[in-house]
Each structure stands twice: as C-alpha cells, then as structure tokens.
Amino acid sequence: MRPRLVLFGDSITEQSFESGGWGAALTDRFGRQARARSSLAADVVLRGLSGYNTRWALKVLPRAMEGAADAGADPAAITVFFGANDASLPDQVQAHQNVPLDEYQSNLRAICGYFKVNKLLSRDIYGVDDPLRQAERTNEAAGSYAQACIAVAKELGHPVIDIWTKMQEFPDWQTSALNDGLHFTPTGNKILFDEVVKTLASIGFSKESLPSDLPLFPEIDPKDPMKAFGA
Template sequence: MRPKLVLFGDSITEESFGEGGWGAALAHHFSRKADVVLRGYSGYNTRWALKVVGRAMEGVCPDGVAPPAAATVFFGANDATLPDRCCGFQHVPLPEYQSNLRAICAYLRERWSSTVIILITPPPIDEDGRLRDTSGDNSSGLPERTNESAGAYAKACVAVANELGLPVIDIWSKMLQFPDWEKSFLRDGLHFTASGNSVLFEEVVKKLGDEGLSLEALPVDLPDILDMDPNDPLKSFCD
C-alpha cells in the first residue's frame, strides 16, 4: 500500500487541490510514491475541527491498513478573526486555540501513533486585501482580521508545536520575509495566490524530508519502466 499524507485544515486546505494549489502540487510531487488525502473545511476554526476530527478521519485508513505517514494540521486563520467584527462567530480565544490544537494532535497521536504530525501556523493577513474583498458582508469598513492578530496565533501555534515536540511550519513568518507579500501571496488578503501556494508547498516538502519522507526515501509504487527488461517486461511483475 502507498503511504498516505493527510491534509487537515480550513479553506486554505480545502482549496489546496485547485489549480496551482499546494495540495495538488504535493499530489503531483508524490504521484508514484504516496497518496495525498484532502480533509479541508472552509470557515472552520479549531473548536469546530476538534468536534469533527473523528468523523473527518473516518475512511482515511480502514482497519488493517497502515496509518498515514504524515498529517498536516493547518488551522488558526478563522480562530484569529476579531470577535467584535463581522465573522466574529468564528473567533476562538488564544488559550482555547492552543488547547484545541493540543487535543487535535492528541487524537491523531492516539489513533495513529506512528504518524508524523506537522502543524502549520495561520498565514499573514493583508488588511487592505480583506477590505477590498467583496465576498462577505462587511459594512463596518474595518477588516475582520488583522496581521497583528494572525501573528499572535502563529506564535501560539509554534509554542504548542515546541511543547509537544512536533514539527511546525511558521508560514506567517516565512511569507513576511518576502517583499510585496501582501499582493504576491494573498489574492484577497487571506487565501493564497499561486505564488503563495508555491511557498507553502516548498515548506511542506522540506518538512516532510526532515522527517524521512522525501521523494528519494519513499519507494516507487510498482516497477518503474526504467527497471523493466525490454526483452521480458512481464518478468517485473512475477514477485
């Protein structure tokens, strides 16, 4: 059986199999080595994710099948919504956010003890981009998210990862290292452009490699055509 890589998160995960998405790039990258399983839930915060994590993981690995090789947990963008702005019902206080992350990771560890769990922080927020976004109902003239709040949740996510001894991708800090990150990486102040997806894809591949799950380390699924005897190709399938 091919190993599985599970992506658990909010809309940035749900959209990741779209054109240019980081999940689609992972599926292509590991196309002969691993299956990428999408479990993304647009608008969800860690409070709701904790409620549904059991159902979300049903069917990922049936009984008798090896557990996933790795799982990404990518929440916080919705938790960091300001409570007194539009979409405030998505807000989760910072201490609860950390508690929920711990509980989600504990569930995954208990279910699949060998699975590598990788936390991903919420991304930075372009407040101007959020104000220009017309997909929601925001009549206040104020962004429902701020980069300062996102940064606080990113730091809290890193702290939980360090506490639990888990690998973490601080995408908030990573993106801020680039000039014009606001428009280059975020199409609406929150969700990723193709360039933003590419940054996260590269970070996930690096982190998987650090955990022994590189393209080179994983075996090819079924014989490679280059390894077949051109005079007797079917011999490759005898074992």
C-alpha cells in the same frame, strides 16, 4: 499499504487543489515520480473544512478522519493547518469564528492528542500555522496565533512551519502571495509547498525514503518487459 499524507485544515487546505495549489503539487510530487526515476508513491488525502476554526474541527474530528486517519488507515503524516478563522477579530461580524488564543492552543493540543491516543500516526504529527490579512482579520492578530501554534508544536515535539514569518520575506507578499489577503495565489501556494516538502523530508517523508512501488517504465527491459513483473 501505500503511505498516506492527510491534509487537515480550513479553506487554505480545502482550496489546495485549485490550479497551482499546494495540495495538488504534493500529490504530483508524491503520487508517483516515474520521470524522476523514483519509485515512491503516497496517497494525499484532502480534509479541508472552509470557515472552520479549531473548536469546530475538534468537534468533527472523528467524522472528518473517516477513511483518512481511522482504524483502517494509518497515515504517515498529517498536516494540521488551522488558525486563520480562530484569529478572526472578536469584535467584528465574523466574531463567531473567533477562538481565544489559549483555547486555540488547547484545541491544537487536543487535535494532536486525538491522533496520538488513537495511534493513528506512524510518524510524528506535522503541523503548520497560517497567515491572514482581511477586514475581519489583522496581520498582527494572525501573528499572535502563529506564535501560539508554534509554541504548542514545540511543546509536543512536532515539526512546524512558521509560514506567517516566511511569507513576509517575499517582496509584495500581501498581493504576490495572497489573493484576498487570506487565500493563496500560485506564488503563495509555491512558498507553502516548498516549506511542506522540506518539513516532510525532516521527518523522513521524502522521495528517497518512501517504500518502492510498482516497476517504473525505465526499469522495464525492452527485450523482456514481463521480467519486471516477476512473470
């Protein structure tokens, strides 16, 4: 069975197949790389839930994972990318999205625990945290949630990307990487994509390590094409 990479998160994940999106770029990279003469292939499965916080994500987890990470589907890696909504300020109009910091951490533990307990992962779970900056949000609140997420990932021994810090290393990141203070521009998508690829490689999910797929075109002998297919 072809390895599967599941993208689980909020709108930043849901929108990751827009033009220039990090989810589409992962599919392009891992779907099949004939031109790179690498024969790996992995399916990328989108499970993005706009507006969701970790409390709601936890509530729908088994249903959200149907066909993505359930008994019949054993994903090689899962990105868990929540926090932008949890970090909504509790005294603003979107207060119902807010999840207190300690519950955010325990929800992350429970989400990761679900995958472990149900033996749904053949490798370590892989988590990312997220940046935000909107009227309903502040960069400082986002930073607290990012740190809280990183702490849980370290506690559980999962790889984690500090995209909150990483993104702020780029010039004019507020406008070059984010298009509304929260969602990603193509540049923001590229920053995250590069980090995800690096982090996946660190857990052995890379072009070089994935199992080989069907014969690539350059491997097909023009003089005897059918040989490549064992015929």
